[in-house]
Amino acid sequence: MAAMDDYVSESDSDYTSYWRDWFISSRGNEYFCEIDEDYLTDRFNLTGLNTEVQYYQYALDLITDVFDLDCDDEMRETIEKSARHLYGLVHARYVVTTRGLAKMLEKYKKCDFGKCPRVMCNSHPLLPMGLSDVPNLKAVKLYCARCEDVYNPKSTRHSSIDGAYFGTSFHNILFQVYPALVPAKSAERYVPRVFGFKVHAAAALVRWQNKERNDMRRRLRKMEVDSGFKDGEDELEDDEEDEEAEEGGGPARLEYRGAPGGFITGPAHDGQMGGVA
Amino acid sequence: MSSSSGSPESWISSFCSLLGHEYFAEVSEEFIEDDFNLTGLQTQVAMYKEALEMILDVEPEDDDDDDEEDEEEDEDISGDGRDGLTGRERRHHSRIASDLSVIESSAEMLYGLIHQRFICSRAGIQQMSEKYELNHFGVCPRTNCNMTRALPVGLSDIPGEDTVKLFCPSCLDVYVPPNSRFQTVDGAFFGRTFGALFLLTFPDYDLTKSGSEAIANIPRTADDHQNINGMWARNIAPGLGKGKVYEPKIYGFRVSEMARSGPRMQWLRKKPDDVHVLDEARYFAEEHGESDDDDESMNTPGRAIAKRRAPGNARLRQRQGQNGSPMSIEANGQETEL
Numbered sequence: 001m002a003a004m005d006d007y008v009s010e011s012d013s014d015y016t017s018y019w020r021d022w023f024i025s026s027r028g029n030e031y032f033c034e035i036d037e038d039y040l041t042d043r044f045n046l047t048g049l050n051t052e053v054q055y056y057q058y059a060l061d062l063i064t065d066v067f068d069l070d071c072d073d074e075m076r077e078t079i080e081k082s083a084r085h086l087y088g089l090v091h092a093r094y095v096v097t098t099r100g101l102a103k104m105l106e107k108y109k110k111c112d113f114g115k116c117p118r119v120m121c122n123s124h125p126l127l128p129m130g131l132s133d134v135p136n137l138k139a140v141k142l143y144c145a146r147c148e149d150v151y152n153p154k155s156t157r158h159s160s161i162d163g164a165y166f167g168t169s170f171h172n173i174l175f176q177v178y179p180a181l182v183p184a185k186s187a188e189r190y191v192p193r194v195f196g197f198k199v200h201a202a203a204a205l206v207r208w209q210n211k212e213r214n215d216m217r218r219r220l221r222k223m224e225v226d227s228g229f230k231d232g233e234d235e236l237e238d239d240e241e242d243e244e245a246e247e248g249g250g251p252a253r254l255e256y257r258g259a260p261g262g263f264i265t266g267p268a269h270d271g272q273m274g275g276v277a
Numbered sequence: 278m279s280s281s282s283g284s285p286e287s288w289i290s291s292f293c294s295l296l297g298h299e300y301f302a303e304v305s306e307e308f309i310e311d312d313f314n315l316t317g318l319q320t321q322v323a324m325y326k327e328a329l330e331m332i333l334d335v336e337p338e339d340d341d342d343d344d345e346e347d348e349e350e351d352e353d354i355s356g357d358g359r360d361g362l363t364g365r366e367r368r369h370h371s372r373i374a375s376d377l378s379v380i381e382s383s384a385e386m387l388y389g390l391i392h393q394r395f396i397c398s399r400a401g402i403q404q405m406s407e408k409y410e411l412n413h414f415g416v417c418p419r420t421n422c423n424m425t426r427a428l429p430v431g432l433s434d435i436p437g438e439d440t441v442k443l444f445c446p447s448c449l450d451v452y453v454p455p456n457s458r459f460q461t462v463d464g465a466f467f468g469r470t471f472g473a474l475f476l477l478t479f480p481d482y483d484l485t486k487s488g489s490e491a492i493a494n495i496p497r498t499a500d501d502h503q504n505i506n507g508m509w510a511r512n513i514a515p516g517l518g519k520g521k522v523y524e525p526k527i528y529g530f531r532v533s534e535m536a537r538s539g540p541r542m543q544w545l546r547k548k549p550d551d552v553h554v555l556d557e558a559r560y561f562a563e564e565h566g567e568s569d570d571d572d573e574s575m576n577t578p579g580r581a582i583a584k585r586r587a588p589g590n591a592r593l594r595q596r597q598g599q600n601g602s603p604m605s606i607e608a609n610g611q612e613t614e615l
Contacts, residue, residue, distance in 0.1 A: 117418040117452040119432070119442050131420075141420050143523075148542040150420040150523050154455040169527045175538035176527070185541045190432075190451045192444070192473035199473045201506035201513055202449050204555040205548065212544040216534070225535050 018065055023087060028157035030112055031128045031140065031166070033103040035087070035094045040064055049089055052135070059083040063090075088165030089135065095170045101177055104170070116144035117151055120188045126151065127171040130163025138163045143171045146183045184230035187213060288334050292388060297458035299413055300429040300441060300467070302404040304388065304395040309333060314398075318390055321436075328383035332391075386436060389466030393434065396471050402478050405471070409482075409492070416488035417445035418452055421523070421546070422516035424487035427452065430472035431464030439464045444472035446484050447516030448546065480508060485515045505556050513555070518548030 024032045039045055040063060050056040059082035061067040071079070094100040107113065108125055115123040126142035129150065140161040141150045153159045175182050187210075192202045220227045293301045308314055309332060319325045330336075395401035408414065409426060416424040425447035432439045432451065441462040442451040454460075481494040503510035522543050525532040532539050549555060 117455065119451045119453060123453075146542075147545060148523060148525070148540055149546060151418045152420055152424075154418070168529075172525045172527045172532055172538070176532075176536070179537045182538050189545065190444070190449070192449060192476075194470050194473045194477065196469075199477065199507075201508040201555070202473070204506050204557055205449070205514055205517075207557075208549060208555060209544045209547055212547055216541070216544060220534070223535055226537065228537075228541050 019062055019067075019083070020065075020087070023084070028161070031107075031158065031161065032087075032091055033095065033100065033107060035090055036099060037064065039094055039097070039099075040090065045093060046090060049086060052089060053086045054082045055079050056082070056086065059086045063087055085135070088162055091165050092130070092133070092167040092170070095166065096173050098177075101174055105174065105178065105181075108174075113142060114154065116142075116146060117154075118144065118147050118149070120186065120190065121146045124183060127174065128166045129171045130166045130168050133164055133167050133169075135162050135164040140166060145171075145175060145181075146185065182228060185228045186230060288332055288384070289388070292385065297456075297462055300408075300459070300462065301392060302396055302401055302408065304391055305400055306333060308395050308398065308400065309391055314394055315391065318387060321390060322383050322387045324380050324383045325387065327380045328387045331380055331384040332388050389436065389463055392466050393431070393468035393471075396467065397474055402471075402475060405475065406479055409475075412488045415443060415454065417443070417447060417516070418455065419445065419448055419450070419516065421521040422447040423485075424489060425484060425516060426486075426488045426492065428472045428475055429454075429467045431467045431469055434465055434468050434470075436463050436465040441467055445516070446472075446476055446512075447514065449514050449517075450545075476512075477507070480512065482512075484512045503553075505552055506558075510552050513552050514548055517546050519550055521548075522546040 020034055023029055024034050040060070046060070053059055055078065058067065058069055058079045061069075062079060062083040063086060067079075069075075069079075095104050104127070108127055111125045113126045113128050116126055121144055124144055124146040126144055128140050129143045131138040131141060131150070139159050140153065140163045142153055143150055189206070191206055192199045198206075217227045217229065289303050289306075292298060293303050309329070315329075322328055392401075396405050405428075409428065412426060414427050414429050416422075417427050422445055425445055427443035427445045429441050430444040430451060432442060440460050441454065441464045443454050444451050483493050486492055505513060523546070524543075525538075525540055534540060553559075
């Protein structure tokens, strides 16, 4: 494994001739890991791909660096394209193997796939994923294990990669295999406010969502499953807050606690109100 | 933009055309010149008077005509030059360089704090809506929000605490702007209020539209006239709810909630299938009768709402014939008595 990792990171001199090395180190392909030679040469792993890929045999030869066909540039370009497609399809199968998972895990730890854009996730590392296992349908997306949601890659060079090259299962299997990596969940969230007052429509939805969350946690506790929330005591507070909110009944309500930075009073705010009037 | 700040070389327009300052509106000079709008800022900004003069391009008494101001020109890397100005020729100060850089940074701070107030004013929020329509703020990165336009917001009103964030009206969450150049912009320059106030001020934007489409007002079909909690029903977090919650699957099978790695955060993206469930006030009224009609204006602040359905329920009101002109709304809701 260690030897393989060295191999991956070493993109200069001796190894530049290798197609796979060139492929994973070229710009835009940062999400891919290198597939073992052993895996590629075992035909069982490639079952069914020969019908998916044009010039399958040439493409496979190119990937495994045994390509020696003398052909014109146009043909070469076609085979090159097929090879990239084939690599992607094999990649989707490879990343769910033990070795593949370990390699992707290394990349995950290095934040090679980027960080979650959601503010409350505190730059949690992302994982690449597909929304479909069928090629040419959906582009690659990024999964955040903290908020369990799916995001678009920032860069256009990544958003053109096919999602099927990672598959719909990989990121979930990773956390099944490495349950210790499941991040602590947090109930922390953004609540829209106007001059410190919650906005009624959003606040009503937040109350409803909090109820959903508390229901889930109660359900899990009953089944004696760890809910994974790091802040075990917030449940009670949430209930309290709900009650208060019901008493309040109004569209918005002063909130003295829980606000990031607190509720501020003073001339600055008076001035602000003045600006609106 | 539609600012009244005269010449294109003004400090304000060159500040707004700097790289990373794409989110800023151009504060009108009338707004700055009204001392009331600046209440309390003297104590927050060093060299307040000089900074204010710099923002307004007012010449300090002692004036000579040298072309200096190195600090500013260094900062002025407005590569994109949206307004086609380079800020090369601006007002001249006869101050020593170190002083100038202090004033310059004070001016930026002061401008930001004024900006926080300005974008919550009538003219300011109108200008921000033009920028919103032109998609100046970017889109939500969440896949299920389908590239909804986002709004710049701060998580604090106090400068120096956090950088500017993007608020997505479709999932009601905040995100880090994709480009690192915004990581130098203080969130307090936009403030906590703007994002939510924008949605209350312009309730008729169709929030389901993606950033690449032209923004439109909500089509007026009978169904869309549902008003819940002061918002159009279809504008309440359109990016959340059934079909918009990610379901983890392995080989096509959903991951169980009972698994250690099972879903725990779906509540964050959920929404009741029938959003009327959120109409707490109506349920309260149904349970408790209608003895408390007199506080109805409290329940629909700032919204002109006319009675339209559910006879016998005074709280349920519909807005009519307003055509979304945000500026017709009175700040303290007198129009609710229409």
